[in-house]
Amino acid sequence: MAQEPRIDVESKTSTVESSLAPEQIERIASVLGDPGVWFATPPVREGEAAEPDLVWELVADKPHRGLVATGRAHVHLVKGRTAPVRPLIFADGFNYGPSDLAGMWRHFNTPYEPGVPGLLDQLLEMGLDVILLGFDQRQAYVQANAAVAVTCLRRVLETRRGDTPLIVGGVGAGGMITRYALARMESEGVDHQTDKYFSYDTPHLGAWIPLVLQQLAYLHETIQPRPDGAGQAELIRSPAAQQLLWGWLPGTSYSGRVTDSSPLRKELLADLRRIGWFPMRPYKLGLANGSGEGRGPDLRPGTPVLDLGEGPLRLVARIQPDQGELRNVGAIGFGEPVWTSATSYVAAFDGAPGGTMDAFGRVADAMGLPIEDRFRGTCFVPSVSAIALARDPLTWPSELYTDLRQLQKDETFLDAYCCDSGNTPHGAVSRTLVEWFVDQLAGW
Structure with missing residues (x-):
C-alpha cells in the first residue's frame, strides 16, 4: 500500500512567530522582502494588443458556494465580419485578480520567430474568430468561473452566424474551467455545439508550487502584514489554488497530508x-509546455537553493527531495533551529518535466x-498532468x-497531445506548440 505524502513541521511553539523575539522577526521580514502577492504573474506590457471588435460583460449562469462570478470577453472578428462565424x-x-485580456493578446500573439505571425493572428488568418475569455477573479473556484464560461458559450451560440461548431479551451486553469463548463452542459442536456476542446498546459492532474515556498509565503504575511491587506499567501490560499495544486498547505505550521489537505480539491x-x-462530444487536444521525453530541469533533489547562512539568522529552502521519510525542505533559526520542515513520500516535483514557473527565482529576487x-525555474505543470495521463x-x-x-492512446484522457521540445515556462508560446495546434485546426 502506498504511503501518504505528508509534511511535518517542528517548532518550539505552536507558531514560528511566537518563538521569535521582535528583533528576530524584524530580521526575517527584512530578508524575505516584499514582492507583493507571491507567485502572481505580472501582466505583459510589451507589444501591441489588437482592439477587440466587441466586448461582452458576462455574469455566471449560476452561483457556486454563494459566489456569482463575473468576467468579460474580447471578441476579435475576422476582417469584414460583424459577428462570429467560426468561433474559437x-x-x-x-492568477491574482482580474484578467488582463490585452496582456493575454500580447502574450499569445508574440511571434515565436522573426517574420512569422503570432498565434492569434494565424488563427484569424485561418478564418477563426478569436474570443478571449477573462474572469474578474482568476483565483476563484473553478466551478464559479466555469459558470461564466457557460454564459460566454451561450452568448456565442446566440450571436454566431451560421452553424459552424465551436472550438473551446484555455490556458492553465482556463483549460480546467472550459473542461468543466462543457462537461456540465453535457450533463444538463445542453448542446454546446463544440467539436474541438483544447487545453494549453492545463493541470488536469494537478499543479505544483514548492511546499517550502508556500510555507515562507504564509510566514512572511504573518510577521509583516501588507498595508493593502493583500497577504503574500493570498494566491496560495485562494479557492483555485486549493483545487488545482497537487500539494497544498494551509499555513506555515501545518503538519499532515498534502494531497487532500483541502476539501475544495x-x-x-x-x-x-x-x-x-x-x-464527451469534442475532440480533445492538449498542449504541454514540458518535455515529453521524461527529462526535467537539472535540479538535484534536496539541494539548498536559498541559503542565508551569514550572521545570526539561518534560513534554508531546498529543492524538493525525492520520496523518503522526513526529508528536510527548509529551516529557520538563530544559532539553533526554531522551525524545520520535512516531507515524507513526496516525489521530486521541482525537477520533473513540465511547464516551469520561476518560483525560487522570484523569492530570491525579493530577498536580494x-x-x-x-x-530559478521549477516544474509548475508536470507534462503528465498537461497531457491528462x-x-x-x-x-x-x-x-x-x-x-x-x-x-498508448488509452493512457490519456485526451485524443491528441503535443509536448514542447524542452521544458519551457508555463503558457509560453513556441514553434513546436503553435505549429502543432494550427495543424490540428487546419481544414476544420
Whole structure:
C-alpha cells in the first residue's frame, strides 16, 4: 500500500512567530522582502494588443458556494465580419485578480520567430474568430468561473452566424474551467455545439508550487502584514489554488497530508466525476509546455537553493527531495533551529518535466539573494498532468518522469497531445506548440 505524502513541521511553539523575539522577526521580514502577492504573474506590457471588435460583460449562469462570478470577453472578428462565424473561445488561466485580456493578446500573439505571425493572428488568418475569455477573479473556484464560461458559450451560440461548431479551451486553469463548463452542459442536456476542446498546459492532474515556498509565503504575511491587506499567501490560499495544486498547505505550521489537505480539491474532483470527468462530444487536444521525453530541469533533489547562512539568522529552502521519510525542505533559526520542515513520500516535483514557473527565482529576487539561473525555474505543470495521463489525480506522482513519446492512446484522457521540445515556462508560446495546434485546426 502506498504511503501518504505528508509534511511535518517542528517548532518550539505552536507558531514560528511566537518563538521569535521582535528583533528576530524584524530580521526575517527584512530578508524575505516584499514582492507583493507571491507567485502572481505580472501582466505583459510589451507589444501591441489588437482592439477587440466587441466586448461582452458576462455574469455566471449560476452561483457556486454563494459566489456569482463575473468576467468579460474580447471578441476579435475576422476582417469584414460583424459577428462570429467560426468561433474559437480561449479562456484565461490562474492568477491574482482580474484578467488582463490585452496582456493575454500580447502574450499569445508574440511571434515565436522573426517574420512569422503570432498565434492569434494565424488563427484569424485561418478564418477563426478569436474570443478571449477573462474572469474578474482568476483565483476563484473553478466551478464559479466555469459558470461564466457557460454564459460566454451561450452568448456565442446566440450571436454566431451560421452553424459552424465551436472550438473551446484555455490556458492553465482556463483549460480546467472550459473542461468543466462543457462537461456540465453535457450533463444538463445542453448542446454546446463544440467539436474541438483544447487545453494549453492545463493541470488536469494537478499543479505544483514548492511546499517550502508556500510555507515562507504564509510566514512572511504573518510577521509583516501588507498595508493593502493583500497577504503574500493570498494566491496560495485562494479557492483555485486549493483545487488545482497537487500539494497544498494551509499555513506555515501545518503538519499532515498534502494531497487532500483541502476539501475544495476533493469537491472539485467529485464534481468532475459527477458531470462526466471530461466532455464527451469534442475532440480533445492538449498542449504541454514540458518535455515529453521524461527529462526535467537539472535540479538535484534536496539541494539548498536559498541559503542565508551569514550572521545570526539561518534560513534554508531546498529543492524538493525525492520520496523518503522526513526529508528536510527548509529551516529557520538563530544559532539553533526554531522551525524545520520535512516531507515524507513526496516525489521530486521541482525537477520533473513540465511547464516551469520561476518560483525560487522570484523569492530570491525579493530577498536580494544570489541564485543560479538553473534554480530559478521549477516544474509548475508536470507534462503528465498537461497531457491528462489516465490516472487518479491524488495518486499519480510516481510517474512524473514517464517518457510520453510512445504512450498508448488509452493512457490519456485526451485524443491528441503535443509536448514542447524542452521544458519551457508555463503558457509560453513556441514553434513546436503553435505549429502543432494550427495543424490540428487546419481544414476544420
